[in-house]
Amino acid sequence: MRRTLQAVPLVLCGLGLLHVSLVTDLYLRYVKEGMRPLLIATGAVLLLLGLASALLDRGANGSDGHGHSGTPGVAWLLLLPALSLLCYAPPALGAYTAARQPAKPVVHQGDFGPLPSASPLPMTLSDFTSRVREDRGQAIKGRVVRMTGFVTPGDGGEWELTRLVLNCCAADARSVKVRVHGGPVPPADTWVTVTGTWHPGGTLGTASAPVALDARTVTKVPRPTNGYQDALPPGESVAR
Amino acid sequence: MGGVVPVPERRPGPGEGNPPGGAADLHAAGLPEASVPQTPAPPPYWPLLLLGAAVLPGAVVFLVGRWGDAPAVQAWRTVCLAVTVQALPFLVLGTALSGAINAFVPESVFRRILPRRPVLAVPVAGVAGVVLPGCECASVPVAGSLISRGVTPAAAFAFLLSAPAVNPVVLTATAIAFPGNPAMVLARLLASLATAVAMGWLWLRFGRVEWLRPVARHTGHRAGHSRWDEFRRGFQHDFLHAGGFLVVGAMAAATFNVTVPGSVLDTFSASPWLSVLFLAALAVLLAVCSEADAFLAASLTGFPAVARLAFMVVGPMVDLKLIALQAGTFGRAFAVRFSAATLVVAVACSALVGGVLR
Numbered sequence: 001m002r003r004t005l006q007a008v009p010l011v012l013c014g015l016g017l018l019h020v021s022l023v024t025d026l027y028l029r030y031v032k033e034g035m036r037p038l039l040i041a042t043g044a045v046l047l048l049l050g051l052a053s054a055l056l057d058r059g060a061n062g063s064d065g066h067g068h069s070g071t072p073g074v075a076w077l078l079l080l081p082a083l084s085l086l087c088y089a090p091p092a093l094g095a096y097t098a099a100r101q102p103a104k105p106v107v108h109q110g111d112f113g114p115l116p117s118a119s120p121l122p123m124t125l126s127d128f129t130s131r132v133r134e135d136r137g138q139a140i141k142g143r144v145v146r147m148t149g150f151v152t153p154g155d156g157g158e159w160e161l162t163r164l165v166l167n168c169c170a171a172d173a174r175s176v177k178v179r180v181h182g183g184p185v186p187p188a189d190t191w192v193t194v195t196g197t198w199h200p201g202g203t204l205g206t207a208s209a210p211v212a213l214d215a216r217t218v219t220k221v222p223r224p225t226n227g228y229q230d231a232l233p234p235g236e237s238v239a240r
Numbered sequence: 241m242g243g244v245v246p247v248p249e250r251r252p253g254p255g256e257g258n259p260p261g262g263a264a265d266l267h268a269a270g271l272p273e274a275s276v277p278q279t280p281a282p283p284p285y286w287p288l289l290l291l292g293a294a295v296l297p298g299a300v301v302f303l304v305g306r307w308g309d310a311p312a313v314q315a316w317r318t319v320c321l322a323v324t325v326q327a328l329p330f331l332v333l334g335t336a337l338s339g340a341i342n343a344f345v346p347e348s349v350f351r352r353i354l355p356r357r358p359v360l361a362v363p364v365a366g367v368a369g370v371v372l373p374g375c376e377c378a379s380v381p382v383a384g385s386l387i388s389r390g391v392t393p394a395a396a397f398a399f400l401l402s403a404p405a406v407n408p409v410v411l412t413a414t415a416i417a418f419p420g421n422p423a424m425v426l427a428r429l430l431a432s433l434a435t436a437v438a439m440g441w442l443w444l445r446f447g448r449v450e451w452l453r454p455v456a457r458h459t460g461h462r463a464g465h466s467r468w469d470e471f472r473r474g475f476q477h478d479f480l481h482a483g484g485f486l487v488v489g490a491m492a493a494a495t496f497n498v499t500v501p502g503s504v505l506d507t508f509s510a511s512p513w514l515s516v517l518f519l520a521a522l523a524v525l526l527a528v529c530s531e532a533d534a535f536l537a538a539s540l541t542g543f544p545a546v547a548r549l550a551f552m553v554v555g556p557m558v559d560l561k562l563i564a565l566q567a568g569t570f571g572r573a574f575a576v577r578f579s580a581a582t583l584v585v586a587v588a589c590s591a592l593v594g595g596v597l598r
Contacts, residue, residue, distance in 0.1 A: 006480060013483070017328065030322035038329040045332055049476055056469070074484030074568065081324045081487060090318040096311035105542075167535035170322035171497055172528050 007054035009078040014047030016085030026085070028226050029092040031169045092227050093170050095152040095188040098162045103211070104174035106130050115139045120146040120195045124230045125163050125176040129211050132198060136205040140198055145213070147178065148193045148221060148233040151186045159185045161194055161213070166228040176230055179212035191223045193233045312498055320494035323527065323561065327377045327486055334378025335482060338385035339475030343467045347390045358392045362440030365395035366433055369402030376404035376530050376556045377486060377565065381478045384569040393452065398440035401582065404530040404556035405432035414552065417534035423597050424549065428534075431553045431593040435586045442581060453571030485568035489561025493527035496560070500525075515547040520587050523555035530556035546594035553590040558583045 020026035021039035031039075084090070106129040115121060115131075123131075123145045131140040149161040152175075160177040167174075181199050186192055196215040202208030221234060353368075354361040372379060383400035387393050404410065406429055418424040519540070528536055533555040537548040558579045567575035 006476060009480060009483070010476065013328070017325070020325070027325065029318065030325045035326070035329070039325065042329040042332045045336075046479075049472065049479070052472060053476055056472075074488065075480035077484045077487040078480070081321055081490075084317065084321055085325075090314050090321060093315055093318055094311075096315050168528065169326035171319045171326075171493060171526070172536050 004057060006057075006075070007050040009075055009082060010046050010050030010053060012050075012082035012086065013078055014043045014045070014050055016082040017043030018047065020085050020089065025225055026089050028228070029089065029170070032166055032228070033226055093164055093173050094150055095162065097173060098150075098152045098160070098164060098175040098177065099154075101175055103129075103177045104165065106133070106176065112137060112139065115143060120144040122146045122232045124232055125149055125161065125178050126230045128178055128213075129176060132204065132209050132211050133207055134205065138204045141204055142197065144195055144197055144216070146193060146195045146233050147213075148191065148224075148231075149176075149178070150223075150227075151188055151190045151192060152177065153185050153188050154179070157185065161192070163230045164228055165230050170228070173228065177211070179210065180215050180218075181212060182215045183218055186218065186220070191221050191227075193219045193221050316494050316498045319497045320490045323490035323493050324487060327490070327561070328483075331377045331381075331482055331486055332479060334372075335381045335478040336475050337372075337378070338381040338478050339471045339473075341382065341385045341389060342474045343471035345389065350386070350389060350391050354391065354395060358394050358444055359441070361392055361395040362398045362444065363437045365391070366398040366402040366436040366440065369399050369404075369406050369436065370408070372399075372403040372407055376559075376562050377482070379403040380562070380565045380569050381482050384478070385474075387452075393447065393449075394440040394443040397443055397578070398436045400436075401439055401557045402433055402436035405429075405436075405553065410530050410534070410556070414534040417538040424545070427549050427590075427593050427597045428552050430597075431549060431586075431590040432556070434593065435553060435557065435582065435589040438585050438589065439578075439582055442585070443578075451571065451574040451577060453574070481568055482565055485564040486561060489527060489559075489564035492560040492564070493525070496525045512544050512546065515543050516550045516587065516591060519543060519547040519551040520554045520583065523551045524559050524583065526555075527559040527561045528555060546591060549594045550587055550590040554583060554586045557586055 017039050020030075021036050021043060027036065027039055106126045112131065112135040121143055125147055128140070128145060128147060147161060149163045152160040152162040154160055158179055158181060160179050162178075163176045164173040165176060166172065179199070180194060180196070182196075194213060194215050195217045196213040198204070199210060199212035199214045201210040201212070224231065224234060354364055369379075372382065379400050382403070383396045386396040386399065411425055411429060414425045414428055415422065519537075523533070526536075533552055537551045540548055540551070563575050563579050566578065570578075
């Protein structure tokens with residue numbers, strides 16, 4: 001790669017990063033919220049570096065005695081993520097990924113307190129899972145709960161209410177799933193809020209209990225800005 | 241081993257007319273490098289390059305239009321982009337640091353800090369890895385510039401291996417991921433340091449310089465040049481170079497991520513020996529960054545602690561994107577041998593430390 005052309009991938013990478021982190025929220029499809037300042041700084045540094053290269057290296061044509069002024073052609077590969085970020089950003093992971101992995105083991109730390117009295121009770125999928133699988137007090141029994149997630153169609157007329165949770169970036173997403181019984185299967189990747197009661201089976205409070213819900217209502221909701229976290233249904237901020 | 245290869249001044253030969261401005265015009269027209277009269281002879285494959293340049297964009301547009309919206313392709317692109325976006329800030333940090341070492345730090349500094357005898361310099365460099373906060377992408381360019389600044393390669397490799405695993409950010413993340421289990425943090429620290437130092441000594445004993453590609457770019461500060469300009473050029477060169485290989489590594493990791501279903505994670509957990517080997521292989525293939533791998537390890541509850549330790553020790557030292565980055569910086573001959581040896585040593589060290597601390 002000629003020095004005069006080196007500014008191109010630098011500027012495009014910088015612009016791509018600034019586009020997804022500063023101008024829009026697209027970075028939330030790939031990494032966690034906390035990365036934003038780092039991404040903005042990185043984008044700015046790369047943009048400045050590219051502009052400096054374009055301005056200062058204009059006269060130089062690689063024969064300044066360095067001998068190795070050229071960069072291998074592999075640097076052109078940086079154009080792929082840069083252009084992808086700028087104009088063809090792929091969507092967040094969804095049903096395809098969730099359907100291909102088992103649910104993440106949810107471990108509850110400490111004792112289970114009594115459930116708040118609200119009905120329907122807003123819950124996260126992880127909370128519901130640990131209440132069903134580990135709460136010997138069976139506080140969830142007979143309660144109407146409300147949860148939000150996206151749809152992962154299963155086989156046999158059932159589907160799974162799903163959330164993908166990140167540790168670092170989308171490459172390590174793990175899923176939390178609640179099987180939903182009753183009603184038609186909504187299209188894959190639709191975000192829905194479901195109210196319903198625990199679907200009986202096995203012994204509640206042990207690993208034999210199915211993490212499942214008998215749905216009463218299923219409502220479509222808009223996709224949350226940050227989809228990669230196990231949060232309460234939108235508009236709910238009830239203390240758990 | 242200064243790594244500085246003298247480059248003879250080029251003078252236009254009798255046959256190379258090289259009219260003033262001629263070369264620049266060709267650059268502006270975007271012709272492939274091969275046709276620029278400064279290079280001695282165009283490589284024989286340049287018509288192929290031209291043909292590729294003509295055919296490839298059309299093929300890509302066609303394929304993207306045809307399959308770009310299939311869920312598998314979208315998931316692949318998302319994961320590939322996620323790995324790249326996550327790594328870019330750390331790559332910029334590492335390459336800026338490597339450019340700064342090249343331009344601002346005189347060689348005498350390293351001679352003063354590191355013990356003269358390589359055998360002693362290796363453990364010192366391994367412990368010095370504590371100072372580079374960040375994940376593994378940052379350490380490869382830094383190690384490359386250390387070697388070119390006269391640091392003995394064995395010490396630079398010990399630093400390369402230990403830095404992503406023993407820095408405070410990663411150790412804190414490990415402590416958070418394994419609450420109430422400080423032995424895991426200690427085990428990770430000890431096993432990673434042991435692996436890094438063992439690999440440094442192994443390189444001293446068995447390593448050969450000819451496996452390393454000469455790093456001719458890092459000449460250090462030279463009289464008559466602006467230090468800031470040298471910094472900028474070194475930074476830019478290293479970033480473009482390492483960035484390209486990062487994309488290669490991210491593509492490989494994404495391919496594995498999408499083609500192998502996650503349910504594989506929960507098999508193999510029965511036998512302790514198999515599970516150690518399995519999680520070590522998984523760490524290589526998944527290429528999760530070292531600041532996050534502790535959380536992933538913590539979620540693999542079906543596996544014994546030794547296997548999860550192996551996952552956290554191997555991950556920052558050997559993985560797909562790291563092999564690609566090393567191949568770019570030090571050459572393929574080095575990357576293959578070094579990664580294979582590191583994998584073996586890392587598994588052995590984590591089995592030992594895990595067995596002792598159980």
